[in-house]
Amino acid sequence: MDAPARATAPCATSRMPAAACLAPAALSLWLLAAHALRTGDRGLALAWALAPLLLAVPHGWVRRAAQLALAWAVLAWARAGGELIELRVAMGLPWARLAAILAALMLLAAAGMVLLERGPAARRHGADPAPHWPPALALALTVGLLAVCRAKVPFPILLPDRFLPGAGWPLVLALGAYAAWLVRALLAPGGGPGRWARLRLRAWGLFSTLFFAQLLLGLAGAERLLMTGTLHLPVPALIAAGPVFRGEGLFMAGLFLATVAVVGPAWCSWLCYIGAWDGAAAARHKVPRPLPPWRGPVRAALAALVLLTAWGLRVAGAPVALAVGLAAAFGLAGVAVMLLFSRRRGLMVHCTAFCPMGLAATLLGRLTPLRVRVGPGCTDCGACLRACRYGALSPERLAQGRPGGTCTLCGDCVARCPHAALGYRFPGLSPRRARALFAVLAVSLHAVFLGVARI
Known part of the structure; x- marks a missing residue:
């Protein structure tokens, strides 16, 4: 979990409002929107234009996700600058002003990253007790996977693209934000031992409901809701x-x-x-x-x-x-x-x-390599036995230190254990980090399935 940031930058020590410190980040994202609009991708432009609105959410993952986006912006401007400068050099055209403009764009994005780390926004977002990086990584992974699906599948895999070409990008951003919210809700302290199971079942049920709703609507005549037309x-x-x-x-x-x-x-x-x-x-x-x-x-x-x-x-x-x-x-x-x-x-x-x-x-x-294991702190209280719906735990399995072969890594037992004896295991990671890794992977795939899994 990220510790609250220490505000040491000039922006933090001055009386400048937090909104002004967020301006470089927001402006950088809007410039990416303008760049996407210039290339003709209106859906991507809308997604970049909406992205700064997330900064109003007082959760720590928003700051980390914005920093990842700004880091990508630096790389995107560097790549675009290299291509454009190479083209102008080949055509014998001047390129120094272009290089200066792109360098300024890169510096603006970098400044946005720094101010998010040390400015007043860092104090606001840093006060969030939930982990910051896992939700941000879930957003990045979800957006990345959906972008790859959208680019590689030969037909419009996202539903909005079937009705309005390019409209899939706002859905990609929304699903990424949903993945971040769900990971944060799963890993946040408090909420009772049954919260993980409740959230998992609700998210799982949401996917199943959307899956079959699209199928039924497709069979009823809305054929564009079906994936390929082959049932x-x-x-x-x-x-x-x-x-x-x-x-x-x-x-x-x-x-x-x-x-x-x-x-x-x-x-x-x-x-x-x-x-x-x-x-x-x-x-x-x-x-x-x-x-x-x-x-x-x-x-x-x-x-x-x-x-x-x-x-x-x-x-x-x-x-x-x-x-x-x-x-x-x-x-x-x-x-x-x-x-x-x-x-x-x-x-x-x-x-x-x-x-x-x-x-x-x-x-x-x-x-x-992901596993659920029983640690030495187990007291045989039986809380995990009541939580497991897959029949993978029993007193004998607890004595062996591992669940049975029907374990699906659902995590309900891990969240229910009052002594933190049960936990995820992954080579090289602590149980806390292994649990966060599993939440990021499982929720990201769940969010991707919400966007693409249809009949």
């Missing part, structure tokens, strides 16, 4: 079974593997559009009741059955309608599992004993 059943098992049956279509499988490579099995507890339903169903029961030991073999058998069925249908040349019908029946069976078992046991039975992708995520997730 796929929203059943997680089809991420693996679909390519086996079709012999192609690896996009969803690739997206699944990419996210598992970053956050491991947290795909199941933060990013799965169906898993949010199971989480809501299990939350209706306060104390989870564990499943019998044969849960693991049953899930493995179901996963094998799904893949073998998809392969058999392909070999047999079965019609697509039959495959779609079987997939729909499997999806409805999963919903029935949530209603009949997850609600009654307070445990996410669908995710831990039925869904093949849950098994894949927990197995592949072991390749990532």
